[in-house]
Amino acid sequence: MSLAITSFTPNTGPTSGGTKVVITGTSLDTVDVALFGNVEAAIDTTAVNTATSLTVISPPIPNADAGTVKIELVDHATPVEVVSSGNFTYTAVSNPVLTSTLARKWKLDVDTSVAQDGSAWTNVRAVLDLQPSITPTMQDDSDYDSDGWGSDVKTMLKWSNVVKLGRKVAAGYVEDPGQAAIHVAHDQFGADGVVHVRWYDRNGGTEAYEGFAQVQWSEDGGDAAALSTVSVTLTGQGARLTITNPAA
Numbered sequence: 577m578s579l580a581i582t583s584f585t586p587n588t589g590p591t592s593g594g595t596k597v598v599i600t601g602t603s604l605d606t607v608d609v610a611l612f613g614n615v616e617a618a619i620d621t622t623a624v625n626t627a628t629s630l631t632v633i634s635p636p637i638p639n640a641d642a643g644t645v646k647i648e649l650v651d652h653a654t655p656v657e658v659v660s661s662g663n664f665t666y667t668a669v670s671n672p673v674l675t676s677t678l679a680r681k682w683k684l685d686v687d688t689s690v691a692q693d694g695s696a697w698t699n700v701r702a703v704l705d706l707q708p709s710i711t712p713t714m715q716d717d718s719d720y721d722s723d724g725w726g727s728d729v730k731t732m733l734k735w736s737n738v739v740k741l742g743r744k745v746a747a748g749y750v751e752d753p754g755q756a757a758i759h760v761a762h763d764q765f766g767a768d769g770v771v772h773v774r775w776y777d778r779n780g781g782t783e784a785y786e787g788f789a790q791v792q793w794s795e796d797g798g799d800a801a802a803l804s805t806v807s808v809t810l811t812g813q814g815a816r817l818t819i820t821n822p823a824a
Contacts, residue, residue: 577602579651581660588665593636596620597664599647604630606651612664613637613645622818634664642668681779682706683823684739686757687772694786697774697822700754702742704805708775708785710735710816735787735812737775740796743804758808762793770813776821784821788813 581601589595597617599610605625610617610632623631630649644663650656684703689696713732718725741755751759761771771791776784789810796805 579603579606579649579654579656579658581647581649581658584647584660584662584664587662588667589634590669591637591639591642591666592669593634595634596623597632597634597647598623599630599632599649600628601630601649601658603627603651604649606653607649608652609650611648611650622815634666637666639668642666679705681777681781682708682775683778684737684754684773684775685822686754687774688753688757692770692772692788694772694774698754698757700739700741700758701752702744702755703739704742705738705740706775707738708735709738733816735785735816737773737789737810739808739810741806741808743795743806758791758810759793761791771810773810774819774822776819776823778823780821780824782821784819784824785816786819787816 579602581599583601584597584599586595586597589597605627607619607630610619610630612634615635615637617635618633619625620631620633625631632647644665647660647664649658682703684700684706685697686700687694687696688698711734712730713734714728715731716726717729718727743755745751758771758773761769763769769790770788772786772788774784774786789812792809792811794807796807798804
């Protein structure tokens with residue numbers, strides 16, 4: 577079937593961009609470029625894109641250009657271009673007063689279900705510090721055509737979370753269930769050494785992720801007056817997925 581746009585949703589978003597728009601149609605897996613008006617949009621590579629469904633992210637435009645635009649899809653190989661029958665409406669945004677966010681915004685959950693299918697999320701309590709990061713692997717792709725200028729290309733991404741936990745216990749010296757689920761995976765091999773975790777902005781912001789990770793667990797020690805803390809490194813196994821914030 578030839579490239580075609582049947583519908584898309586949502587049909588409106590702010591001029592600041594960032595709206596995920598799901599397009600339905602045919603032969604959408606052949607699309608090379610998506611345009612909102614004459615501005616190129618990013619194809620959302622974290623979404624499940626198929627021949628009948630394609631998720632794109634609306635690009636930012638100046639507030640002065642707020643209004644309606646058509647969505648255009650381009651397949652360079654055929655070549656063919658199709659334009660939506662409906663309009664996407666950009667709404668102008670004001671510049672709100674900025675307030676500082678707090679480092680303690682993060683919440684961390686671990687999946688305690690046997691199947692690790694996300695059916696039993698358990699909050700990890702007593703988090704003292706959480707530092708999520710993504711590390712890119714860069715390769716030199718310089719060539720003769722660059723006229724002596726070097727060039728790198730990103731070929732791989734790895735995610736990790738460095739977490740510091742307070743070793744607090746309940747009556748009877750019972751370990752926090754969330755901490756215990758991570759702790760038990762530390763000295764295990766194979767699937768038993770992998771935990772399913774999610775971390776997200778407790779205030780309901782857009783930052784919310786999940787993934788599978790290997791566990792490194794290390795007691796921090798300290799002097800006679802110190803509190804017991806532990807340093808945990810969660811090293812990603814595969815993709816870090818963007819999810820709907822459970823706190824939203």
